[in-house]
Amino acid sequence: MKPGDWLVVVLAALLIGALYAHFWTPGAPAAYALIHAGDDAARQVALDEHRHLHVEGPLGTSQVEVRDGRARFTASPCNDRFCVHYGWLDHAGEVIACVPNRVVVQLVGPERDFDAINF
Amino acid sequence: MPTAPKELPATADDLRIAWLAALAVAIHVLEAAFPSPLPGAKPGLANVIVIMTLLLYGWRAALAVAVLRVIAGSLFLGTFLSPTFLLSLSGAVAALLAMGIVWTLGGRQLTAIGLSVVASLGHMTGQFFIAWALFIPTDAIWRLYPILMSLSLIFGLVSGTIAQAIIRKLKTPTA
Numbered sequence: 001m002k003p004g005d006w007l008v009v010v011l012a013a014l015l016i017g018a019l020y021a022h023f024w025t026p027g028a029p030a031a032y033a034l035i036h037a038g039d040d041a042a043r044q045v046a047l048d049e050h051r052h053l054h055v056e057g058p059l060g061t062s063q064v065e066v067r068d069g070r071a072r073f074t075a076s077p078c079n080d081r082f083c084v085h086y087g088w089l090d091h092a093g094e095v096i097a098c099v100p101n102r103v104v105v106q107l108v109g110p111e112r113d114f115d116a117i118n119f
Numbered sequence: 120m121p122t123a124p125k126e127l128p129a130t131a132d133d134l135r136i137a138w139l140a141a142l143a144v145a146i147h148v149l150e151a152a153f154p155s156p157l158p159g160a161k162p163g164l165a166n167v168i169v170i171m172t173l174l175l176y177g178w179r180a181a182l183a184v185a186v187l188r189v190i191a192g193s194l195f196l197g198t199f200l201s202p203t204f205l206l207s208l209s210g211a212v213a214a215l216l217a218m219g220i221v222w223t224l225g226g227r228q229l230t231a232i233g234l235s236v237v238a239s240l241g242h243m244t245g246q247f248f249i250a251w252a253l254f255i256p257t258d259a260i261w262r263l264y265p266i267l268m269s270l271s272l273i274f275g276l277v278s279g280t281i282a283q284a285i286i287r288k289l290k291t292p293t294a
Contacts, residue, residue, distance in 0.1 A: 001230060001232055001233075002228055002229060002230050002233070003228060004225055004227075004228030004229040004230075004233050005229055005230055005232045005233035005236075007228075007233075008221070008229065008233035008236050008237055009232075009233070009236060009272075009276070012236055012237075012240055012272050012275075013272065015240075015268070016265060016268050016269050016272060019264060019265040019268055020265040023261050023262050023264060023265055024262065024265065
């Protein structure tokens, strides 16, 4: 290998490092949560005060805990409880849903940040 | 009485390009037969031939071999003018452009290894950009880009090392 080869490899590694830094940086901290239940309009909940929310769905009551800029499901009347096991959400653009009970918690930042856009 | 078909004159250069392109096509088709563990990632060993051509016979021959490889390879695989073909072509063109720029900037300072890394990263970038612009216009796929570029760097080093070894063998006079 000549010196030029080493230069190319080093620059390539730096570029790839920068790409990881750029594309893998998580979104901004969330400002508030939008909680959707069934077909009702979403409820907007601030994330700075500690609260336990009871959200009614077709199967029963899902419980959502909100505090310190984060939100999580603490209980849900579904079978698998993927929503509960997912744990805390804390970045804008993140979404957890209890699909059987039709409850969706979506975190929104100061600017709306999407986890994906398709058209 | 039918006239005998007129033979097109083929120069030694034409024949050499045809041989090299045939080799590249064979590698391309063989590689397509192996399933890839990650969609979008292939070793791209056919580029070994393109880099050898660039170093041994120059820029225009390399361009001809690369384009012939994409077109003839897609005819063999049945992907001609399909999305796969478009991605393959955009990758090959981007790889050649990247190599061309680096070659004019400082080709003397490089061996096949450096050129291969540049080509491999260029290939992935061109292909990824076209995939995003035309087929999957979702910004979320850009999160895959750093992973695919890491693989490109590794595969580029591998094919560059192979090309370098072959060139060294070819330049050693046989006893």
